[in-house]
Amino acid sequence: MSDLDATTPRVFLARHGETEWTKNGRFTGATELDLTPAGVDQVASTAALLVGPGKLIDPARVVRIFVSPRKRTKQTFKHLFGSSEITITHDRVTLTEDITEWDYGDYEGLLEGQIRADRAERGLDKEKRWDIWRDGCEGGETGQQVTERLDRSISTIRDIQRPHMHGEMAADVVLVAHGLILRCFVKRWLGYPLDMPLQMMLSPGAIGILSYKKHDIEEPAFFIGMSIPFEV
Template sequence: MSSRLYLVRHGETEWNRQQRIQGSTDIPLNDTGRAQSLASAALLAGVQPHTVFASPLLRAFETGEIIARTLGLPVPVPVPELVERHYGEAEGLNYRQIEKRFPDRSLVPGQEQKEQLSARSMRALHSIARSSDGEAVVIVAHGGVIRAILAELHPSGSHGRIANGSIHTLGFDSDLLSLVAFDQLVPPLTTR
C-alpha cells in the first residue's frame, strides 16, 4: 500500500535567527516560527494528512501542534528518534565560534556521528511509514535529521540548506522509501 510522508522542518527559533547551533538544546519557536508553522499547515491542508508525528524537542513539537490544530488533527505523536543531532560542545555557538574552536567539525567533543544520526532517523521513518496504512502523514523534524534522511534516499543529490518550515514529500511503497519532491518551500516570513 503506497503512502505519502510530508517531512517538515520546524519553524524558526531565536537561535536559528542568531545562527547558533541548537542540536539537542530545547529552544522554543519565535513569532516568525509560529507564522511559518501556520503557513506550512495551509500548504498541507490540501493533502489531508491523517496523523502528525514530531520530534519531542519543543521547536518541532510546537510546530507539529500548530499544524495539527490548524488541520483539526489530534496532538502530534512524539518520536524520540527524530530529535536533532547532538552537537556536543558546539551547541549554543555560532558558526564563527565553531570554526575557531573546532576547525575539524568532525572532531567536536560529544558530537553524535553522522552514521548514528542517519541510522536512527531512517529507523524512525520506516517505522512511521509502515504504520501509516496508506494514509498521508506529516513528520516534523530538524534540519540535521532531514538532511540525513535526504542523503540516504538521494545520495547523489545536493540538498543544501533545509529552510525552516520547508516541506519535503516522500513516497512509501512496497517497503521502499523514495524522495518525491524536495523543498516545497514556505515563503520567508518576518515579524519585524
C-alpha cells in the same frame, strides 16, 4: 507514465519555525527554545495554504505524525494541525527522540565559524576542514549514531506504508522535526551515507515531500516539485 498518483503514500517533512538561534545560525540541538512571533507566522502561513481537507497535507490521509519532543517542534505541530477544521486523534501522534536534532555536544549554541576556529586552535583539521556530516560533534553524536536512529524511523514508516502502495488505504506520514536532521533523513531515505555531498535547503516552517516511484517500496524518491491540489 507518471511516477506518482494521489494514492502513493507520501512522507511530509515539516521543519519547525524560526527561533532566536535559527536567526543567527547557532547550532541548536537539545536547548529548549520557543518559536519567535515570526516563526509562529511562518508555520501558520504554511498551514493555511497546505494543511487541511483537500489540501496538500490532508488530515484524512495522514495515518501517523512523528514529532520531535523539543519545545519548538511541539509548538510547530500545534500551529500546523491546530485549526478547528482539522481532527487529529491522539493515537496518530508519536513523540520520538529518533527524529530529534543532531546532538551537537560541545558545539551546542556555537556558530560554524566558531567551531572551525576552536578546532584550528587545537591543531585539528589540518588536512580537511571540519564537516559535521563526516566528523560528527565532540561530546555529541557521530554520523553513525544519527544514521542508526533515522534508519529505525524509516523502517517503521516503510512498515506502515508497504501494504498500501497502490492506495489500498490512505497512508501519508508527517515528520515534524529540525533542519539538519530532516536533511539527514532525506539522505537515508534515498539510501545515501550522510557524508555524501547533497546540498539541500529547508526553510523554517517549510514542507518537504518524499515518496516512491512507480508505487514501489524499493524505489524511494524525493520531489523536486509537485503540483498543489485545487478544489474544482
